[in-house]
Amino acid sequence: MTRRVADAPRSLARRLLPLQIGVGLQGLILWVPIEKLFMTQIGFDAASVGVMAAAYAAVVPLLEVPSGILADRWSRRWVMILGCVALVASSLLGGLSHSVVAYVIAAMILGVYFAFSSGTIDSVVYDTVVEETGSNERYETWIGRTRAAESAAFVLSALAGGVLAQYTSTRFTYFATIPLVALAIIGFLRFEEPRLHQAAERVSLRSHVALTFRTMITSRVVLSVLLLVAAGGLLSQAVFEFGPLWLVALAAPAALYGPYWAVLVSTLGVAGLLIGKLHLDRWLMLAILIILSLATALLLTWTRSLPVLVTAQVVLALVLAIVSIHASRLLHDAVPSSVRAGVSSGAGTLTWALFLPFSLAFGWVAQQNGINWSGLMLAGAVVVVAVLLIISVRASRGVAPVDVAATAKQEAVEVTQAAEQLACKQLVELVADYLDDALSPQIRARFEEHLTGCDGCTTYLKQTQQIIAELGDLSTEPNNVQASRPESAD
C-alpha cells in the first residue's frame, strides 16, 4: 500500500486551475487601453463619453441583484459564461459601431458583463474552498491568486492592446478580443462547479439595505468611513474613466495608450504592496497623501505636457488606491461582522450611484469649457475625499478594531473564551473537535457544562453520534458505498 501524502491545497489547486485560466483570459480585453481613442475616432466628444459612462453605471446596479439570484438559483458557472457572452457581444458591437448611439448600446451590454461577473467569481472560489477543505480558512489565499491572474491579464492586455492598435487599427483590437474571451468560456466549462450553495449566508437585498441603513445612522464613524469609501471609489473610477481623455486632447500616439493603461492598472497592485509599509496612522503621512493628490489633480488642469500629465494621473491613481484600501480597513474595523457584507455592498452601490451624475456633469463641463476645466471637478472631489479622510481617521481613533476570526470555529473559540460561556451557535461548530478530543480542556469543560443545561444541544449531539454509528454499520454491510479515492484514478 503506497502512502503518498498529497496536500489538500494541491487538489484544490487542480480544481481551481480552469477557473483561473478562464478569469485570466476574460481579463484580456485588448480594446480597453485605446477605447477612448477609438471613441473619439467615431465621433464621441467629452459630453457623450460622460453619457456612455453614466449608461453603464446605471445598468450595473440594476442587474446586480437579478444576476446574483440567477447565480444562486441556477448556476454560477453559467452566469459567468453568460457574462463572457455579453463581453463578446459588447466587443463585437463596439468594433462594428460607427456612431455614438451604437457604441453606447455596446457599453450598456458591457454593463451586463460587469453585473454578471461581479461577485460571482468570489462566491465560486469561496464555495470550492469550503467544499475541498471544510472551512473558508484558505479563501483569502485563493481569491488573492485568482485576482492576481486577473490583474496580470489586465496589464498584459493593456500592453498588447496598444501595440496591436499601433500596427493594425483601433477597431481591430475589438475583434481580436473575441476569440480570447471565447476561450475563457471553455475554461469555465471545464471547471467543476461546487454544489454547496448554502455555504455562504445569503442576505436578501431588503435586509442588506435595512442593516446598512441602521448601521449607518447609529454610528458616525461608519457613516464617515462609508462616505469616504464611496467618494474614494468614485474619484478612482473617474481617473480611470476620464484620464485617457487628456491623452486624446493632447493627441498622444496610439502606442502610448497601452503602457499608460498598464501602469495605471498596476497602481492597484502597487498600492496593495505599499500599504503595509506606510504608516497611515500618522498625520504626517496622511498630509503627504492629501497634498500629493491635490497637487496632481490641479496639475491635470494646467499642464500641456504629456509626460507630466501621465505622471500626475499615475500618482493620483496610486494615492487614491492607497486611500481606498485604508478606508476599507477603517470600515472593516468599524463595522461588526454581521452587517459587514451589507455595509460594504452599500458602499459599492453608493459608488455607482454617485458616479452616474458625476460622469454626466464631468462630460458636460468638459464639453463646454474643455477637459482641463473638468479637471477642477477632480480637484473638488479630492478635497471632499481629504475632508472625509480626516474626519474618518479622527473618528476611528477611539474605536478599538474589531478583530474578526476567519472561520466559524475560530470565532466560536474566541467568543467562548471572551464570554466565559458557550452558546448553542458556538457549540455546533465544535462538535467534531469535541468527538475527536481536540478541544482545549478549558473549552471542553464549557462545552460539557453547556450540554448539561441545554436539551437542544444534547439532542443535536445525540443525533450526530447516531449518524456516525449508522455510517459505521453502513460500511460493514456487503453493498456498502465505496470510498472513492484520488489514487484509484492513477
Place this chain on the structure above:
Amino acid sequence: MKISIGRMIANLAARGRALGNRFVWWSRWFPPARTVDADRFQRGSDPYPDHWQQFPRPWPADQAVQPEALEGAVAALPEPWRRVVILRDGEGRSPAEVSAATGLTAAQQRDVLNRARELLREEVGRRLEHDGDGS
C-alpha cells in the same frame, strides 16, 4: 516581515471594497462558513442571543435511522466530503490514514466532518419526520 503578493491582494479584495474603476475589484466580504444556518439561532435582540431559535426536534424513539435514507444523503454530499465521511466514520480510519489518502490535515478533516455530519443529520431527520407524518 514577508507578505506574499497574493496575500496582499487577497486582503485588498476580501475587505469587500469597490475600488472604483471599470475593473472594480469585485469582491465581497463573506461571512465565515457556518455548520448550522445562522437563522436557526436567536439574534442579538432576542432574549437568548445565539441560542436555538427552536430546539432540534428529537427523533421518534421507536424509529431507527434508515440505511437507505442515510445512503442517499451520503451520495448527495460533495465528493471531497463524501470521501472523508466514508473513510473516517464509515471505515473508521484514523486521521493520519485519511491525511495520507486525501491530503487533508486532521483539523481540516474535522471541519469537513462537522459540516458533512450536520447535512446528513438534517437530511435523515427530514426523512424520519416525513415518514412519521405519512404512517
